[in-house]
Amino acid sequence: MAIDEAPIAEALALEGVAGSRYTQGGAGSAEETYTPPGRMQGVLSWIRRFFRTQFGIAAVVLIGALTLMALLAPVISPYIPGDIAGPALAPPFGHFVFGTDAIGADVLSTFIYGARVSLLVGACSGLIALVLGSVFGGLAGYLGGATDAVLMRIAELFMVVPTLILAVVMVALLGENLVYIIVIISLSLWPQEARIARSQFLTLRERDFVQGARVHGFRWPHIVFKEILPNAIAPVIVQVSLDAGSAILLYSGLAFLGLGDPALPSWGTMLTNAQSYLTTDPWLSVFPGIGILLAVLSFNFLGHAMNEVMNPRSPRVSALSLGRRMATRLVAPTGIIEPTLSEPLIERSSP
Amino acid sequence: MILYALRRLVQAIPLFLGVLFLMFLLLQLTPGSPIQAIVGRYPVPPEYRRIIVQEYHLDQSLPERFVYWLWNMLHGNLGYSFGSHTAVTSLIFSALPNTLLLVVCGTILSMVVGIFLGFLPMLIRGRFVDGAVSMGVITGFAIPTFWMGQILIVVFALKLKLFPVSGMSPLYGAASGFGGILQRLQYLTLPVLALSIPALANITRVQQQSALETLGNDYIVTAELKGLSGGQIVRRHVLRNSLLPVITVIGYSFGTSMAGTILIERVFGWPGIGNLLILSITRRTNQTIIALTMMAAAIIIVVNLVTDLIYGALDPRIRVT
16 A cells, blocks of 8 residues: 555545544644543543552552662661571571572571562663564554564564573573563564554554644654553553563573573573572572562563553453343444454463 | 465565674674674685685675675575584584474474463363463463573482483484484473463464454354253353464464573574574574574575464455455
């Protein structure tokens, strides 16, 4: 399809319908007449609905607790991680709440400090993946044609090699430095965001309000950043939150293989060290694993809560008795209900 | 159908070339000299370095080097591992069957159990089952498989002594015949269980969603108007039609399992390509690392191709687009 010039003509034909919203203000310049309808109120009601979901509350509590633990690590940890604090391999729930490891360092302190690198990797990789994904996905969806084809082939390339293998190989060849690792993890995550951003841009650029803005003579920066992006970004952010969880899992996997940043205490490294003591001291592997599980889970909860808020109509079995569904069908004739913009998500699984 | 198969095949080839290009790019970005990038930081004799320069034409320009590199790779010239004193190809082919055994068993397990669990909310209606399955899926995505492996070892191998702790067969006194198969299954159980968790979560989720979407179709309404009972509709119409989308994620699940074996093989001491990869990372034998990655990518591309073809064979609508 030749999209670039055609929409103006198409939109002109539609002016009676689509243009009316924008021309109501009458004479003044386009910037003055166009006010986004109550954005602040939208955000507030969005937050209210977010806290009404169980996942939302669980996510905020978990992420809040982990963040506090990471920020206050020097204050709350009883010992310095890695320093010999007592006898080697002391059992847990004594003087040392999580016990001590093979060299006699306090496991609880290492555990508390381990939250830092996990959250850092999750947040940074998620943000980089968000930027990369929305830029490339948005470009592909908005421009279409050859750009779309090339960008999506590149994304497909990154998707065919599983993220863990890609990350392992890149870290092994390029070096075990935290900044590298974060960039590498986000490089292996961004195609998912790009795919979603692309499909969003693809549908939105044909919508009436975008056509209307075009007719009004707005240039592409306004159309892309003010019209399409705010409407397209929500499902991408949901995916980013799920991918922040994947990033934490990926990093702990890398650390487990000895490919984490050696300078920072992490839960994955704790699990590697625990591997040699499974027969005699199995508790060493219990706590770091729970830490990883909770951190990943909290970001997954966040994603699910946001999805629930943005896609309230996503079906649940419990609400669907066949009979009741029939009734709603008859009441709501097809065509009136607008199709939901975002496809329900979570395409990526953990490594 | 043949046309469709050919088109899919043609689409898969540039994808594999792209993976090769990505690997070449990575080698260029690797710190150190190009010879070192290919060989790794493992001490190798100077004659071998000369052979590398000659084989990969390292004195030529970048595009020419890529062509020669591609040439070497496509001819199965994957290099020689001085860490193990064997050719990389024979190294890979001795480890690959073990990994495939693990991955194929894991994929089959996650498919069977995943389809069952995903369909369970259709059979037993109510908030509880649906919620439990959804919660299980979310947790399944969040569990670190290697940690689960450790926990399984502690509980089922060390405490209950039901399964062996690690390895693929006993060090001495390996049984043969039917007893051998049983013994192998014993060694397989725990790693396969741990490995299949993410794929299981993925397949369950897709099956659950697909069953829900099937309910919205017009032929379900027709079946209902015909007077079929709920159970009959679910069994005859929903189940069969909702199975189709699950096929598309099998390839993807296979890929995640393939990556997951790196961690699982480390936990269980399984002699597969995951362990080989870790060994070559610690030994810095880059040729083996690159070769293993390409092997994994090739296998995943082939599996994706096969699932696409199966899907096309089952659903004629796919072939048109």
